[in-house]
Amino acid sequence: MKQAEASNWQTYGRLLKYVKPFWLAFSLAVVGNVIYAAASTGMAAAMEFVIQAIENPTPENRMLITGLIVGVFAFRGVGTFMSQYFIAYVGRHVVNALRKQLFDRLLTLPSRYFDNHASGRLVSKLTFNVEQVADATTNAVTIILREGLTIVGLLGFMVYTNWKLTLIFVALGPLIALVVSYASKRFRKISRRIQSSMGDVTHVSSESITGYRVVRTFGGEDYERKRFGKVADRTMRQGLKMASTQAIATPVVQVFVALALAALVWVMLAPEIRGGMTTGELVAFITAAATMAKPIRQVTSVHAKIQKGVAAAHDVFGTMDEEPEQDTGRYSPDRVRGAINFDNVSFRYQDTLDDVLHQISLEIPAGQSVALVGRSGSGKSTLVSLLPRFYEYQQGEIRLDDHPITDFSLTALRAQIALVTQNVVLFNDTIGANIAYGSLRERSRDEIVEAARKAHAMEFIERMPDGLDTMVGDNGVMLSGGQRQRLAIARALLKDAPVLILDEATSALDTESERYIQEALETVMKGRTTLVIAHRLSTIEQADRILVMESGRIVEDGNHQQLLDAGGAYAQLHQMQFSEG
Template identity: 75%
Template sequence: MTAVSEPSNWQTYKRLLSYAKPFWLAFSLAVIGNMIYAGASTAMAAAMEVVIAAIENPSDRNRIFLTALIIGVFAMRGLGTFLGQYFIQYVGRQIIHALRTQVFDQLLVLPSRFYDDHSSGHLVSKMTFNVEQVADATTNAVTILLREGLTIVGLLSFMFYTNWKLTLIFIGLAPLIGLVVSFASKRFRKISLRIQNSMGDITHVASEAISGYRVVRIFGGERYEQDRFYDVSQRNLKQSLKMASTKAISVPIVQLLVAVSIAALVWLMLAPEIRNGMTTGELVAFITAASTMAKPVRQVTSIHDQIQKGVAAAYDVFQTVDEVPEPDGGDHAPGRVEGQIALNHVCFRYRDQLDDVLHDINVTIPAGQSVALVGRSGSGKSTLVSLLPRFYEYTGGEITLDDVPIRDYTLRALRDQIALVTQNVVLFNDTIAANIAYGTLSQNDPDAIRNAAAKAHALEFIDRMPEGMDTLIGDNGVMLSGGQRQRLAIARALLKDAPILILDEATSALDTESERHIQEALNVVMEGRTTLVIAHRLSTIEKADRILVMDGGRIVESGRHSELLEAGGVYTQLHQTGFGEPA
């Protein structure tokens, strides 16, 4: 297989700058502003000849002219500064907005395996720290590059016009400056990549400690988390200091080389063959231009750390943008399916694993039938139900829904047929009503939302809330108990009214009394729907139309509760070892 070469710094930066195309007018105004600034800076150096002449020949006319010249030059410089800085900042922030939303939109369509390979902390860091690094490369760096670069061009042009021999001598050290800048640039990018990785580690460790603060405190993990955070922060500090030391060394070297060039000019000016009849005013203007160039040269060479940080950040961001979304090549999009599911010789293995996790699964589930999946932890139950909404792509066999392969459905059409309640309830920092009527369910009227909550036996606590359905429940429902959070998730599934229902330990967080009410509601909602139930509680399992017993990624037994007990097989062993509570 041919290895894909990594894009060069210039290719990455060129791609980044392509995001500025929609804002070409603002970018053009920024360029014009920087041209005005550069012209004013060149005019300040050139004006020294006029100043010397006016000093040597004082008159009222010269006094007025010099006063107007000073005000005019600084007014031009102020106008150029405003246009250059504001409009390049405008372009830069627009690029950041575009990149950030593009990364977020991409994250919403990437396959589950991507999330298996990346921690949430690192992904959040991409959209915060890394994208801000891109901001520096597209705003500050571009501003300095345009403003100071054009200033250098203007000053050099004036110096060539005044005395080309001296100018050639002055720029003789340019190759040495280029070598210093090139070495620093390579080191800047290498260190920038390490800093971004360490920032991802910092975000990851901090988010874990914050979200799991109860476990941290009850098990005395404060010292462990402190040490963990200190280590990742120390790595970030070490790389940041390397970045600072490289910049601190390279900038003075460039300044020294420029100073050597200026000193050489001053020494050579005394040679008549070089001076070539220049007046005192021309000499002063020339040396002023050369001295003025020291600042823009220093700033242009010092922005390489910002550009390399931005290039490294953009490279990382573009890696996410270029990730292949989950496959969605189907075109079948029925309004509502009957709900017959068939798995024919289905196999599945996780990426980069040699052995299958699911082996030759064959089962047909008629529409409206409820099927319970039981088995020891790791037997493949959750993996099996994850294949139906195509969170993972099966690697062998075929899964059909109403005799149509699920890969022929559009993802949206397929997932519209499925309601899901898992053991790990996901709620959002929003109102109770918004959490029940989430996503495409937001079109439901308040009566339908309330009816779903009533069926899930959630109104008994919702009506006691300060603002009822409009109560904010905090991050992931932190204001609610485990059972209350579970009931909201069930209400969400009830509101969706999908023909297929997946319950993955849906009643695990409920006490016995709450579970009895929820089970009654689930019995109602399961009528006429194809239901896949993963549960350990016997009360949830025994009423299923069929029970599939899984072991080692295979279906080893199938039947009703009483039939499987009489068979005396794996199900009987699970029952005897207490996988559920007594009926």
């Protein structure tokens, strides 16, 4: 338990390090809180003068009191503005820095991380969890500083006025601390559950929204309604538990403060304790004690915000501390020839699972087109995923131009590879921006048009209202499957990389489009090493070489005619597709 507490303090300490660059704004916020606390203490102390003015209402006293009241409130107003604005300034900058760092880390995490974490939950970290951290670094710090300093100021005034009475008032302090300690632990536990359930809410809603066509076609509305209702209800229940804990803790603290006040008044009436205090001093003392009730309540209730923030920070820092992709390579050539060697390569997705690839040895000369065929799950996509190092293999070595791919920097390695997959990813941007994406942004308009023309995409682009400047919608929702596929091929053509990976690249095309694309691909495949994964064997008959995969092994290797003549697995696959056709 003590270790967990230390961990929470370490986490909060790490969070507060983000405040350091904004020390000036933070200092101004502290000054504002000091002004506020001084004004609050001054209001209690002013009661002595108010009583004196009531007992002796001279014109001078009347002027003094009215000026004092306006002055104290104006002074406190300045303090309130400074504390709230400057701490909010610090808080928003901290959140902005955290959000950017978290997003930067997500961009460098290995594929395995995304395999194990739902995208909705990761989005929730960037949105909901980081906002919880904001509360811990803004509102919580404001309240602790402002109300904490007010308590110190009021206590100082009370000790100065009558230290014996002050001791009676603070005697119930340990009981208040116990209540706060219990509430804090409960807040922290519930906060973690709330973050988890908010991640579920984001995850379920994003799945339902993204897959709305499948939901409606297959009558999944009721199922999705129940699924969302379940996670929403769970979030609500956790929120109510948090609210009930806060609602119970606050009045309990107030009751203890009231007990302290009652004891104070009862004892105050004893002449030996009261001593030579005037009526004005007595009223000022009671006012200070009563005024302290609000800041004590605020300071105790702020624990909910801090615990939410600490729980969220644990989660955010947990992701930020994940190991990024290994990028220790320094080799960074401008352009490779494209010779690829797999030397006894084995791979498994997790240590607890069996190998997906078994001792693959394969030599592909530069410029050769190689097709990978086989049943689903035979390891084709996994094999090509190792080349750009989306996954790290456990055994063997992969070389590009006789250099181990681990010697390349990730940027340099991936610059040599163009990729077109079955699941085309398009961004909610223009057609031109989707073709010239990322490092291709600097390409000229003419180059983009030429790449689109080679991919037979210009024929539909020219019919669009704004041509290349037409927005494609979320993941290209405005385009057909074939159109989206042709944009992905245009993107690969524009990159002009020496190694090309086509993972079911023509699967979404109709027969006419496929014919055009086949011609374009034959042009682009000349002079570059191409790995083609294809389900339809008719699309890869012209490949220099065809590899047949089965259960993570290469079982046949040859060209189309050689494999047909061999009468093995490829011939069987070809016969099945031919008879289906």
